[in-house]
Amino acid sequence: MAEGKWIGGLTADARLTDAAKRVLSVRLRAVGEALPRAVQEANRDPEYVHQLRVATRRADAALRIFAPCLPGKVHKKARGRLRRLRRAAGAARDWDVFLLGIAERRTKQPEKEQHGLNFLFAYAFGLRSGAQADLESAGAEEHQSLDAFIEATTAAVCPATDFPDGAVLLLLARPLLTARLHELDWTAAGDLQDYAHLHQVRIAGKRLRYAMEVFADCFSLSFRDELYPRVEDMQEILGRANDSHVAEARLADLRRHLRRGWPAEWKRVQPGVESLLRFHQRRLPLERKRFMQWWDEWGKTGAPALTAVLGGETLEPAPLNAGAEANRVGQR
Template sequence: MATEIELKLRLEARHVRKLLAHPLLKGIASQKQHLLNTYYDTPDLTLRQRRIALRLRKKGWEWLQTVKSAEPASGGLAIRSEWEVPATPGQFDFSHVDNAELRNLLDAAHDQLEPIFTTDFRRQAWQIACGDSLIEMALDRGKISAKESSTGICEVELELISGRVEDIFELTRQLQQHVTLHPDVASKAERGYRLFRNEPEQPFRAKPLPIHAEQSPVEAFRTIALGCLEHFQRNEAGLLAGGEPEFIHQARVALRRLRSAIKLFAPVLPENFVAAYGQSWQTLAGALGEARNWDVFLEETLPPIARAFPHSHDIHRLQNEAKRRVKAARRAITSLLRLKEYPRLMIEFTAAVHALSDTMGTPLKRFANERIAAHTRSVRKLAERYDELDDEQRHIMRLRFKKLRYALEFMTPLLPSRQMKRYLETLSRLQEALGLINDQVTARLLIDEAIAERQDSVAHGWVAGRQEILVTHVPEMLEAWLKAGREQSGIE
C-alpha cells in the first residue's frame, strides 16, 4: 500500500498559458501523457457508499488497476491510501490489497462490477524540488463522461513524491504569485459519480468528526478545523452558483463552527495562530450573516405578516426591499469568493493547521472537560438571571449557548452517549427558541433599515408581539437545561 498526499487546485482555462510561463517551470523538462480511466462499481454503487474508488487506467500501452480510499479533502489537500498494480482490461485482481476488510469488500463485489464513468485527459507533469521535497506538478486538461453527459477538467495536482507536506503549500504559494489557483475538494471520481447520477449541487451539512481519546488536543483541533473547512468548501459551488438560502446557511454555520473551534482550543494553540485566524474569516462570515438575516426575514418572518395584512402597503415595500437586499448580499458573497485573497487564505490556513505541533501534553479528555465546564459556567451565570437581561444580554447568552453546543458536538465521541444525547436535545431546543427570539430582534432592525420613516407599521407591531410571546417560553426551557446539566457528569 502507498499513501498518496496530493493537493488539488482548480485552474481557469484562460490562465493555462500564464501557468505554463511560470518562472518555476523554466528549464524543467515535462512529461506529456494521454490518460484514459474507466471507473467501476456495482449497480447500486457499493464502492461509492464506502468511499472507495476503483479504476482501470490506460497509460500509453500500459494498463494499471488502482484502488483508492476516498478520505475527505480539506483546503484541497487529500491524504489517501492507494493500491496500484499492472492490469489486464476487464480483469480484476485484489490480492495485493493488504487491508483485509477492503479486500473482502472488493472480492464480494467482483462479479457485479461494471463501468460507471470515464475520465479522458492529457497530463503535462513536472518534477519540482521545493525545500526538502520532490513534488510532481501535473496539469490535467480533458473531460469526464458518464452516459450522455460530460464536464470539463482543468486542474493542477501537486503530489508529494518525497519530503514534507509543508513544502506542497510552499510550492503553491510560489505558483499563486503568478496565477490564481483555487483549492478544490472534489476528486475526479467524485465529480464522475455526480455526473453519472445527474446530481445537482446539494447543501452540505456538518458531519460527525472522528476525534478520539488517544489524540492530543492539537491533533483533535486539526481534525475539527479541517472538517469545518471541508464543510464550508462543499457549499462553495452553491454560493457561486447563486447562493440559495441553505447553501448560505450551511456556509455560515461552517465558519461559525470553525471560529468557535479556534476559541475553544485557544489555550493549546500558538498565540499568533489564534490572532491571525480567529479574525481572518470575519469579513466573509459577516457577508454570509447579512445574507442569512435577509433570507430569514424574507422567507420566514414576512410571509405570515403578509397573509394577515394582504393589502398593507408597508408589507409590499418590505417584500420588495428584502428581495433587493437578498440579491445584493449574494453578490457581495460572490465578490469575496472571487478575490485572489480567498484561495490564498484557504492555502495559508490549511498549511498552518497542518504545521501545528503539541508541546503541552495535556490529555484530550481532561482538556475537553475543562473547556466544556468553562463554557457551561459562563452561560449558566446569564441563564440564572434571565429575567433581568435586556435584548443585548440575551443575544450574548444565545451566542454562549451556541458555543457550548458546538463544543459538545465537537467532543461527542468522548462523551457518555445516553446522558449526553438527552442533554444535547435539551440544549438544541433551548438554542432554537433563543434563535427565534433573535430573529425577531433582527427583524426589527431590518424593518427600521428598510422603512426608516415608519416606526408604527403593522410589521413592527407583529414582530414585537411575536418576540414577547417567545420570551415567555424561555424560563421553563432554561430550567429544563439547568436540570439536565445537573444530571449529566461530563466526559468519562
C-alpha cells in the same frame, strides 16, 4: 447542516495534537465546501448561505477550542480570515430570513396588507442583493487561497505548552465544557428583559453547543443523544427571538423614514408594515418566556446531568434575574 455536525475518528484518549489537526481540518474544509455554493447558487437555494454561516461559526469555535495548540499569530490570522466570511454570510442570511418570513406571511394575510408586504419584499430583496455582492467579493478573495490556508493552519498545530506531554483530548474536554457551562449559567443570571443581555446568553449557548459537537465521542451516548438536543432546543428559541429583534428594529426604522419623507406612500403600505411589526413585537417576549421555561427545566435536570457526565460537582444554575422572573409571573 446536520451532516457537518459531528466529527468522526475522535476518541477520549486521542492525542490532543492529533485531535486538533483532525477537527481543524474538518471544520475548515467545511467552509471551503460551502463557500462556492453560497456565492454561486444562493439564488437557487438560500440554505447555501445558511450552511456557509454555520460552517464559519463551527470553524471559529474549533479555533477557539484548540487555541492552546496553535501559535498566537496563526490563531489570530485564521480567525480574522473567517470573520469576514462569517459577517458577509450573516448579513445575507439575515435578509434571507426576513424575506422568507414575508413570503410566508403574504399567503395568509388579508388583501389590505398586501401592498405593504409587497413593498417590504421589494425593499428587502434590494438590500439582500447588495449583501450578496459583498459576500461574492469576500468569497472571491478567500476562495483562491483557501486550500493553502487550511493546510498551513493544520500544519501549524503543536503541543500545547500548558498541557503535559502526550496529553489526550479528554484532558481538554472536561475543563473546557465545564467552563462553557458556567459561562451559560453566569450570563443567564443577568437581566433578560434587556435584549442585549439575552443575546449574550445566545452566544454562550452557541459556544457550549459547538464545543459539545467536538467532544461528543469523549462521553457516553446520553451526552449526544439526550443532552445535546436540549441545548439545540435553546438555540432554536433564542434564534427566533433574535430574528424578531432584528426585524423589529428594521421595521421601526423604515416606518419612521416613510412617515417623515413619504407620507402618501406610507398610508398605502402602513397596514402590512405595522402588522408585521406587531407580529415581531409580540413574538420576542413570547420567545423570552419560552427560554425562561427551558431554563427552569434545564436547571432541574439538564445542567446536573451534564455536570455528572463531565465528572464534576453538580452545578446549580443561577436563578433568573428578579426583574425577568417578575415579568414571567405577570405573563402567566
